[in-house]
Amino acid sequence: MNTLTITRPDDWHLHLRDGEQLRAVLPYTAKQFARAIVMPNLRPPVVTVDMALAYRDRILAALPEDRKSGFEPLMTLYLTDNTPPSEIVRAKESGAIHGVKLYPAGATTNSDAGVTDLAKCYATLEIMEKMDMPLLVHGEVTDPGIDVFDREKVFIDRILAPLVQRFPGLRIVFEHVTTRDAVQFVRQAPHQIAATITAHHLLLNRNAIFQGGIRPHHYCLPVLKREVHRQALLEAATGGESKFFLGTDSAPHSQAAKESSCGCAGMFTAHAAIELYATAFEQADALDKLEAFASFHGADFYRLPRNRDTIALNKENWIVPQQYEFAAENLIPLYANTVLSWRMA
Ligand code: NCD
Ligand code: ZN
Numbered sequence: 001m002n003t004l005t006i007t008r009p010d011d012w013h014l015h016l017r018d019g020e021q022l023r024a025v026l027p028y029t030a031k032q033f034a035r036a037i038v039m040p041n042l043r044p045p046v047v048t049v050d051m052a053l054a055y056r057d058r059i060l061a062a063l064p065e066d067r068k069s070g071f072e073p074l075m076t077l078y079l080t081d082n083t084p085p086s087e088i089v090r091a092k093e094s095g096a097i098h099g100v101k102l103y104p105a106g107a108t109t110n111s112d113a114g115v116t117d118l119a120k121c122y123a124t125l126e127i128m129e130k131m132d133m134p135l136l137v138h139g140e141v142t143d144p145g146i147d148v149f150d151r152e153k154v155f156i157d158r159i160l161a162p163l164v165q166r167f168p169g170l171r172i173v174f175e176h177v178t179t180r181d182a183v184q185f186v187r188q189a190p191h192q193i194a195a196t197i198t199a200h201h202l203l204l205n206r207n208a209i210f211q212g213g214i215r216p217h218h219y220c221l222p223v224l225k226r227e228v229h230r231q232a233l234l235e236a237a238t239g240g241e242s243k244f245f246l247g248t249d250s251a252p253h254s255q256a257a258k259e260s261s262c263g264c265a266g267m268f269t270a271h272a273a274i275e276l277y278a279t280a281f282e283q284a285d286a287l288d289k290l291e292a293f294a295s296f297h298g299a300d301f302y303r304l305p306r307n308r309d310t311i312a313l314n315k316e317n318w319i320v321p322q323q324y325e326f327a328a329e330n331l332i333p334l335y336a337n338t339v340l341s342w343r344m345a
Contacts, residue, residue: 002315003345004287008307009274009294011036013136013175013196013247015109015266016059016073018042020327023062025252028270030067032344034307037136037247040078040101041110047078049090052097074098074302076136080113081120085127092131098302099134099173100124104155106142108221109251109265118159122166129170134302136173139182140222149206152222153181164189173301176201176249178222180232186243187236194301196247197237199276200267200334205230216258217332220251221265237293238286245298248273254329271333272320278313278342312345 011029014036016022029036038059040046046055052075059073076099077083077091083100091097102121103114115121128135139160140151164172174186174195186195198220206224209215218224236244250273251266258264269276274294281290299306322337323330 004278004290004313004315004342005310006291006313007295008032008034008309008311009246010034010298010307011248011250011270011273012173012245012298012302013037013039013198013249014270015039015041015249015251017252018055018058021252022059024324024326024331025250025268025270026059026062027064027067029250029273030063030071032270032274032311034070034309035072035074035304037074037076037099037302040076041103041108043110045078045080045110045113046076047080047083047113049077049087049094049097052077052091053094056096076101078103078113079115079121079124079135081116083121083124085124088124088127088131088133092133097133098304099136100128102135102137104138104140104142104159107138107140109253111138118163125163125167125170129167132171134171134173136175138221139174139177148223149225152177152179156181156185160185164193171301176222176247177233177236178225179229183232183236183244187241191243194243194245194297195236196249196298197233197244198247198249199269199273199280200224200249201230201233202237202280203276216260216263217267217334217336219258219263219265220249220267223265234280234284238281238284238289240289240292242292242297242300244293245301246277246294247298252326252331254326255323255332256329258332267334268324268331269334271324272335272340274311274313274344275340275342276334279340282342313342314345315341316343317341318343
């Protein structure tokens with residue numbers, strides 16, 4: 001197969017940043033995807049409808065001319081201990097906000113305003129359940145006593161399973177799942193529970209963080225896991241199951257912020273997002289399953305129409321650039337200086 005044509009995909013989990021950084025990274029996503037669920041972890045976080053709508057306007061203004069009408073940002077609100085139920089009503093009425101993101105306080109980049117105790121959010125979650133506003137979760141506990149590789153599993157047991165029980169009608173996306181435990185949990189959970197899977201967790205296991213030395217560009221959260229977990233993710237992504245769909249979690253940080261004594265978490269993958277997924281699916285001999293994962297399952301879950309246009313991927317070797325411009329700084333992409341064998345036409 002030399003060309004693979006698929007319905008244009010959507011990215012159901014994306015960090016676009018703001019200002020000059022937004023202008024630097026948005027074109028890569030807009031070129032490939034029709035829509036993206038845009039994460040609200042700016043500084044300060046996007047906690048109100050007004051902030052989300054203003055951010056949406058900035059994203060639309062930053063779109064390249066040729067994608068002005070071709071790309072739609074799907075906005076999210078950042079859940080805090082104090083998000084009032086009335087804000088959910090307003091979010092739903094805006095038509096522009098498609099999810100509310102739960103970051104356990106301190107779990108990841110810019111998450112210090114996150115939720116300290118989910119019980120404080122019960123009234124808000126109740127309205128979300130009633131109004132059919134999806135909850136998007138960063139599924140890791142932040143308890144420093146829990147090993148960093150176990151934080152997703154412990155989150156399932158301590159937080160997510162009880163949450164699903166308490167709010168049986170709440171639609172939940174378990175974002176960027178990284179473990180076999182998470183895959184199993186989502187599979188056996190009721191139909192309103194789904195998950196996104198990143199390309200990097202399909203392609204890499206935790207050895208990549210320590211390959212001949214410490215590799216800051218392979219550090220993200222949730223952190224890469226063992227090979228058995230990568231295999232479980234691959235099986236979920238390529239199995240045709242509608243609960244699993246594409247979410248890149250492309251999370252750009254400057255080279256200086258990554259290559260530091262305390263480097264930031266996040267991999268930039270938007271430069272070659274669909275190509276990276278195609279590489280993973282091809283390795284699993286499942287290219288025929290890419291379209292549903294990338295273009296159908298997420299739209300169906302979010303109750304949005306599937307896209308009508310298509311993109312084509314050519315079997316063609318190209319070398320990922322060493323770096324991209326990122327405002328006045330550099331951005332090192334995943335697989336910098338490495339040959340990829342698929343390329344979007
Ligand atoms: C994300 C970021 O940098 O915003 N980092 C990451 O490693 N994925 C935050 C997140 O999604 O956890
Ligand atoms: Zn993320």
